[in-house]
Amino acid sequence: MENKVVTRFAPSPTGFMHVGGVRTALYAYLWARKNNGTFILRIEDTDKEREVEGSVEHIIKSLKWLNINWDEGPDIGGPHAPYLQSQRLDSYKKYAQVLIDKGLAYPDPYTEEEIEQFRNKAELEKKPFLYREYRPETFGVWDGTRALRLKVPEVKSYKWHDLVYGDLSAGPEALDDFILIKGDGYPTYNFAHIIDDLEMGVTHIMRGQEFISSTPKFLSVYDALGITPPLFATLPPIMGPDGKKKLGKRDGAKDVLDYGKEGYLPEAMVNFLALLGWNPGDEREIFTMQELVDSFDISRIGHSGAQLNDEKLDWINKEHIKKMSLEDLQKNIFEWLPENMRIQKIIPIISERISKFSDVKKMVEAGELNFFFKQPEYSKEKLVFKNTSPEKINENLKLAIKAFEGIDEKDFTAENIKASLMKIADTLESRGELLHPIRYSLSGLDKSPDPFIIADILGKNETLSRLQKAI
């Protein structure tokens, strides 16, 4: 493969990752894996003001949790190291110098106050503010203490192709002499990502639709440098739950790791986010990561914004829980159970009743599982099934005890219990007059798993004792 696919995810370390960032990372990852390419993690830490300590570790932790793995990155190095922009300043300077030498970059002679005045003036005149209209006649020498601006090589309308959106274009007003390198010596995103992508051999840039408007600026840099841009694949926005606004941290977007704390599986998150803006073209909905890699295609990414809605996530999570092996299920569920409830037999009945693991915690808190561990409290009235007389109920419970006593302790399984109980139940007017009082005297709950499995879990002795007590 001479044209190996190289994609990257390049977050800025300004805090946690929410689902928007995760989806961008995921799509870039899937495309790289699908094409046996390379996926790079790069950290865009060029804004010291907004940087949040610990973010890089947090981002790495989030991606690792989701099983989105990179081939090159700040933690593992790689052929294009370093992967922190703050450590790549020499590169940016080098290319800045190329532009200066071409007469396509110059130091900004104005103070911030002066620029603010220009901007206000433009606003008063109801015109868009364009810095390039104030461009100095002659360029001073850049000593690195002032901002370095691009001189737009050619003021024109740009047309370009996007792998997702097709042909895009923007008028000349989208073009301006923007800042390449800030007064503090750090590059801006607009410049740095272009240099890094060039040096790292990135072939496909995946990013949110908020970057469409600045694409002409990027194109003018590629032009100024005389290089061919990578392919662009622009992703549709993810809207908040109200559907009104692009999802953002300030509107309560959650840390993706919090989903884990709420009992969502990473595979379910990945599955859910993959489907938010992309579909396989057939009716499959549940995917493993490998299935996503195999099915993923940029051409099937949608154009319109998708509203974030947890209902479907719950369902997808439930489907993934159903697919888990008993061991994995046990490992996960035990994390949410108190020590004394960590028994193997309880796993299947819990797993079919939850959509996320935090539900287990809720079941424990609501007392829905307590009956397994202590004799339940219950009322006589509820023990009785419909209009059956109390005497009849007692009679039936005695029948049950007799049947249970006939089962050997080692054969006391849900299956055998069901078989022997059903034999009796079918001779009665209704099965309920036998099964209900058994279930109720074992669990003390209106809603619970069936009596056979409960009896199995409780064991022969405890089962008999509870039935005896009920009588």
Added chain:
RNA sequence: GGCCCUAUCGUCUAACGGUUAGGACAUAUCCUUCUCAAGGAUAUAAUCGCGGUUCGAUUCCGCGUAGGGUCACCA
């Protein structure tokens, strides 16, 4: 405001210009069932509006409308 993007059930979405506009989630009902859950079945529910092109428009074009994005020494 300028520029740009988008528009199919409540939500996620499918449909070479020709389909009874399909699927999934959610909701409701029924079946199964001692209860709940799970499972099965069924139902309700959509092409933003107006023009145009065409034998035929969800699909192409124009104009509206609505939503979103962007106009930083943030990414």
